Amino acid sequence: MSILTPTRRGFVGGLIAAPFLLPAASRAQVGFADYPFTLGVAAGDALSDGFVIWTRLAPDPMAPHGGMPMAAVPVDWEVAEDDGFRNVVAKGSEKAWPELAHSVHVEVSGLKPGRPYWYRFRCAGERSFAGRATTLPAPGAKVDRVRFAAVGCQHFEAGLYTCFRHAAEDAPDFMFHYGDYIYEYSPGYVLDAFDRPIAPVRRYATREPFSLDDYRVRYAQTTMDADLQAARAAAPWYCTYDDHEVQNNWAGQWAQDGTPPQEFLLRRRAALQAWYEHMPVRRASFPDAEGAVHFRKRVDFGDLVRLHMPNTRLYRSDQPCGDGFKPMCPGAHAKGQQMIDTAQEDWLDQGFASSNQRWQGLAQQVMMAPIDRRTAAYPAPEPTYNMDSWAGYPDQRDRLFAMFGRHKGGNVVVITGDEHQNWAMDLQHQGRTVASEFVSTSMSSGGDGHDVRPGNEQIMQDNPFLHWTNDRRGYVLSEITPEAWTGHFRVVDSVRQPGAPIRTAARWAVESGRPGLISA
Template sequence: MVGAPSRRLLLAQAAALAGAALTPAAWTSALAQTRLAAYPFRAGIASGEPLSDGVVLWTRLVTDPKAMDAGMTRAPVQVRWEIAEDEGLKRTVARGERMAVAEAGHSVHVEVGGLRPDREYWYRFTAGGHASPLGRTRTAPRPDADVSKLRLAYGSCQKYESGFYAAHRALAAERPDLVLFLGDYIYEKAASDAGVRRHPEVACLDLASYRQRYAWYKADADLQAAHAAAPWMVMWDDHEVSNDYGNDQDRSPTPPAEFLKRRAAAYQAYYENMPLRRLAKPVGPQMQLYRALRWGRLARLAVVDDRQYRDRRTCDELSRGKMIPAACPARTDPDRSLLGAGQEAWLQRELRQTGARWNLLGQQTLMAEVIAPDGRVSNDGWDGYAQTRRRVLEGWRDAKTSNPVVLGGDVHTFFAADLAFEPGGKPVASEFVGGSIASLGRSKEIVQGMLAIQPDLKFGDGDTRGYGVVEITPKACEVTFRGVENALVQGSPVRDLAKFVVEDGEAGMKRA
């Protein structure tokens, strides 16, 4: 269309605006406050992205989580941090200062280096005369280390209105080595009367409203406890931006140029509120979040982004909501990708080059194929991009990748499945979807129908909220689904729902 701005120009303009907002020049002329009247750690603290010699420490200064400005003025605030080898912070190994500035939502990201591999540390922030809670973190083992175990907790989908965060309280008590969060950390729509508690009245459409939503969620004490208990690795799904979005579109008729502005605001807010490294800092509506973590020779975790780079949705003209005919030709078009060509190439290199015994793939949704009785599939995930899934399976097979295991979220239901080229075929990998922290799931009738249709689905529970725990040794990978008795009740107890085991060198799961 004549006169329409190009996508490249739109990306460049958004990038320039975002980059300017985060540069020191925006605040160097201001003086830092020395005293804050109100407690500034209402959003808690966190750590993440562990390496063998370092970790990221994070906080965001918030005095009023419900205020659009988080209760903070535009003035910068000096934040001190320290990290030690003991809970009493007597054996301090590093400390420093950072400036929290309004242009970055008063967030602080500290990339601590020079730490010892495979050990626990404790950390704390101070600002404006106040001290944060104490946080526990740890470093990864050396890449070449022989490691006896990895204990990882994972979850997703924590709609604030739908339930309380008893799952996070229990997860914190697990004291895992690592927490993997697979998306839908916030939900972007305006408040409704349907839940047990309310989040903000306005929908997230700009940077201020996304920032407010994160502060509101992060004020929850159980979520804060989970962040303070262990280092996190995070990946977004759709609700961090907009329901069912992919690339430059969501389900609304918003023009791509307008949607990219919203995506840029959402990505900046996401970076500000997560314990991420500088390499992940967004440039306008672009933010590279796919990456891998090595846990000695024992395990490698690759985390992929199935939202930002995907081709446009399949067969929308034939859809009923997000359900499309499984026979739609575009669904199996090899030129279409859920991950994008660049990320797919990166993932294939990871599959070929890994020397780990166990190879985990963290992705946002259910990877196994599910065709409904009426012959339809969802076009919002792997079923809408069937050849991308096939290429991943072929990559595992052709590279002889050792012990592939998939972890997922998004569908608000616990699922355990084997992944094969054909339904009921020889397993290539196993998949475990860890339910949802609070978001409501599928009914028992729908889940039982899915299990009846798809022989590779071995377990399903959509009635129970919770998370998963993965315990890896050289001999086996054991996955436990942990369910909250009643997520509508604050502090509800948690119990084991089901356990599964994948044995070293043997594709396919067993009930433990």
């Protein structure tokens, strides 16, 4: 069997259309005065028998509490086997609680494996538009193709979300969001790839967020975007967070700006609660007593691919060498220096060892390849690395590379975000290629970019395991078959002008049983 993929119908032609509105008297009965589903709908964390469906009631998204009364409000939901909702197979009612910004996370189960479903919500006589989600294949089922888009790094002020509309139209089976759904920067703080100011395309309405209410407004303004809503409704998402959901380059309990941990953890608690409130994730990702949102996810797509999704922020040691782009220092090899905790490292090892799938995918947040960042414009006498990437945690990275090399089936591909560039690279351990890495560029962060970032010619020369790089906005569309894992690097030339067309800048593939990238 193959996983059924959505058609392009609806996401251009009206799935996200003007909402069906009933008289204001219906809304007044529960105390809000406008349409409550302004933030759309989403699905995520799919399993073979169901998925999470999400919405948040916010009749006035930018107002305190989203314009909602300070009371729990019932929300009805339904899931159907057809887009006309003639065959409803699951339905119920959930409370939208003010403590969670009136967000709703319904864990739907009891569905058939490997097929599409449609879902929607109702509240106070109003109806949301419909979203579409696909369940995973039955465990061990024969699967001949999986397609997914890696998306993230979506600074609202830096560009329009045209790429999200295109990702929806590409009809993937699911999307992996690698983080940076919001940016915590103050309004107007928009930089290009060289940290030079560029004019904002649009502006945040509020200051840099610190409180829970601040972060909720930042999420609401971001999620009001129609192109983003189209992508969230098109396919189930698997969501992680990276740094900008809290503060740039935070690590564990450590803030970038030197805020003491006791104070920083108050900010982290608020930020991660807001992330949970706005993502289609399961109760397992509910903030704990300390406000931390733990996750590690693993999903199997039949006999074809096992996808591992670790958390590379919450358990991380402080970046070594003073963070930034630096030569390697002894602190990078300090005992206990870690990107992920020991429990996750063991979990990954067990997951690789127990897998019978043809492919292993590691979908995570920051680059694994140890790229030497020196360029002609920024020369240095010795190799220079990004200390906020796996390059700053070399001992644990090498243990993971050894794990890749031990995997009985080989065929390991890493999917990464964060860098605001596309990269296609091989990962090498003790002189041999043990995996390949596709780094997906940003959806908007950094502005329009370049076909080749100035200075990257030197990086290409100094890093022989690097096959290709590109500096446009977009996403990597992975297409996985038993024969190959192909990365389609999908880009637009501008995120400053509406409606920019999408194109494939390059295709790189790994053939099953033959480590190393080839041009496709």
